[in-house]
Amino acid sequence: MTQPILDVLHDTFGFSAFRGVQDQVVSRVMAGRNTLAIMPTGAGKSLCYQLPAVALDGCCVVISPLIALMHDQLRAATALGIRAASLTSVDADWQETQDRFRAGELDLLYVAPERASSEGFRNLLGRAPIAMFAIDEAHCVSEWGHDFRPDYRLLKPLLDSFPDRPRLALTATADAHTREDILKQLGIDREGMIVAGFDRPNIRYAVHPRDGLTRQIADLVGGNPGPGIVYAQTRAGTEKLAEQLSRDGKRQVRAYHAGMPPEVRRANQDAFIASEDMVMCATVAFGMGIDKPDVRFVVHAGLPKSIEGYYQESGRAGRDGEPAEAHLFWGADDFARARMRISEIEPERQAGERARISALGALVETGTCRRAILLRHFGESPPETCGNCDNCLSPPASVDATQTARKLLSAVYRTGQSFGIGHLEAVLRGQSNDKVTQRGHDKLSVFGIVQDDEVALLKPVARALLLRDALDTNEHGGLMLGPGARAILRDEVQLSLVLPPKRARRGKRGAGD
Numbered sequence: 038m039t040q041p042i043l044d045v046l047h048d049t050f051g052f053s054a055f056r057g058v059q060d061q062v063v064s065r066v067m068a069g070r071n072t073l074a075i076m077p078t079g080a081g082k083s084l085c086y087q088l089p090a091v092a093l094d095g096c097c098v099v100i101s102p103l104i105a106l107m108h109d110q111l112r113a114a115t116a117l118g119i120r121a122a123s124l125t126s127v128d129a130d131w132q133e134t135q136d137r138f139r140a141g142e143l144d145l146l147y148v149a150p151e152r153a154s155s156e157g158f159r160n161l162l163g164r165a166p167i168a169m170f171a172i173d174e175a176h177c178v179s180e181w182g183h184d185f186r187p188d189y190r191l192l193k194p195l196l197d198s199f200p201d202r203p204r205l206a207l208t209a210t211a212d213a214h215t216r217e218d219i220l221k222q223l224g225i226d227r228e229g230m231i232v233a234g235f236d237r238p239n240i241r242y243a244v245h246p247r248d249g250l251t252r253q254i255a256d257l258v259g260g261n262p263g264p265g266i267v268y269a270q271t272r273a274g275t276e277k278l279a280e281q282l283s284r285d286g287k288r289q290v291r292a293y294h295a296g297m298p299p300e301v302r303r304a305n306q307d308a309f310i311a312s313e314d315m316v317m318c319a320t321v322a323f324g325m326g327i328d329k330p331d332v333r334f335v336v337h338a339g340l341p342k343s344i345e346g347y348y349q350e351s352g353r354a355g356r357d358g359e360p361a362e363a364h365l366f367w368g369a370d371d372f373a374r375a376r377m378r379i380s381e382i383e384p385e386r387q388a389g390e391r392a393r394i395s396a397l398g399a400l401v402e403t404g405t406c407r408r409a410i411l412l413r414h415f416g417e418s419p420p421e422t423c424g425n426c427d428n429c430l431s432p433p434a435s436v437d438a439t440q441t442a443r444k445l446l447s448a449v450y451r452t453g454q455s456f457g458i459g460h461l462e463a464v465l466r467g468q469s470n471d472k473v474t475q476r477g478h479d480k481l482s483v484f485g486i487v488q489d490d491e492v493a494l495l496k497p498v499a500r501a502l503l504l505r506d507a508l509d510t511n512e513h514g515g516l517m518l519g520p521g522a523r524a525i526l527r528d529e530v531q532l533s534l535v536l537p538p539k540r541a542r543r544g545k546r547g548a549g550d
């Protein structure tokens with residue numbers, strides 16, 4: 038790397054060295070070569086185009102899919118003294134921005150893809166000095182990616198009309214299919230692909246079955262003094278959790294979701310960025326594009342949408358490289374809901390969605406290294422153990438739960454496939470409560486067939502059976518037999534269960550289950 042570049046790195050960005058593949062990416066771009074950079078969240082993608090934008094003559098045109106993201110980037114760049122502007126539907130200073138652009142007074146110009154491909158913008162580009170193009174969130178160009186944006190498909194002709202200006206595509210998430218697609222759709226040679234390692238060794242991963250969720254999260258938050266994010270699954274969930282977690286008054290807790298008034302949202306986000314100990318209860322949109330390197334923990338209160346999503350969201354912890362934690366809480370009902378959602382989408386998308394869910398199932402159910410599962414998902418070949426996830430730190434025991442599973446499935450069948458796990462548990466352990474006797478379930482052959490030491494297995498078994506399609510739920514949460522039940526009932530398939538290490542119980546259970 039040449040000295041002038043290192044000077045810009047130091048003087049403009051305040052960094053003493055490049056991180057990871059940044060130097061490779063910047064070198065290629067500075068040499069005028071088309072590049073696809075696949076770098077995990079937190080790896081420092083913005084620098085890869087912002088630095089060349091400052092160092093090169095002319096302007097770097099940045100195509101970015103979200104106005105909020107653009108404006109965050111813009112603020113950050115402007116704060117560093119970089120001459121940056123955006124042309125979006127909410128910008129009032131179009132004329133001024135266009136004048137500055139034409140006069141060569143901009144280092145960075147952010148535009149949305151639909152604007153970039155317009156005739157008017159193309160004319161504007163013809164009359165301004167262009168240094169390079171950066172295509173952010175480049176996976177949007179691919180139908181394989183998880184957020185396809187048709188406008189990204191119109192970019193290639195534009196890029197091709199500036200053949201001597203390098204294009205740099207950036208993304209955090211791209212499986213093999215998506216990578217191929219990006220290269221093709223944006224006209225970048227395979228040798229121009231630079232993939233950074235996905236491992237975030239400073240993040241400790243842990244996965245827990247939900248069991249008194251509010252208490253579980255409160256315990257976690259209580260033991261982690263730094264700033265943290267708790268992802269809830271719904272907007273209402275963020276506010277409820279924030280209220281519950283702030284009840285003891287020990288921590289500053291706020292909520293963030295897209296349904297809040299913009300000024301409240303902005304204020305909460307700013308407070309979080311400035312804070313050294315705040316807990317933010319948010320929907321997953323929170324954290325995208327915000328630069329807070331010292332987030333110490335990220336908690337998912339429920340199942341994420343995909344491994345990619347989980348990786349990206351948990352990756353918002355520990356960007357500073359210091360130790361950080363990622364906790365995921367899940368329950369069988371997450372999978373039931375996901376399956377329900379899948380049954381409602383177009384048939385041709387169902388297989389892909391099912392694959393996403395079963396990848397998540399493998400992650401949460403495994404007794405082996407979580408990091409290894411994540412990294413393998415991104416095509417890496419990690420070691421079998423990492424030493425920094427729950428399973429590596431205290432390897433769980435596994436038990437053969439086939440007999441318990443058969444008992445539970447029989448109870449589901451004999452009670453008419455419409456009761457929840459609580460009632461089934463009562464029947465199986467032989468509790469003659471009102472509901473049990475009124476329905477005559479104390480007369481069934483399955484009444485009282487589960488021994489005391491087996492009772493604790495019932496909920497984990499139910500979760501495992503749901504995950505394996507041996508159980509299903511009706512719209513009221515009642516359990517029904519699924520297609521996978523038969524093989525277990527006939528003893529053709531064994532069910533081995535990973536048991537989490539016993540967790541010390543503190544106080545009463547929370548209400549948030």
Ligand code: ADP
Nearest residue numbers: 052054055056078079080081082083084328330
């Ligand atoms: P990404 O877009 O890949 O998620 P960002 O561009 O937001 O990542 O950068 C993540 C964090 O890393 C930011 O806090 C940024 O300031 C910091 N960062 C980027 N490059 C470097 C570097 N070379 N040295 C130190 N910190 C860096």
Ligand code: ZN
Nearest residue numbers: 406423426429
């Ligand atoms: Zn591990």
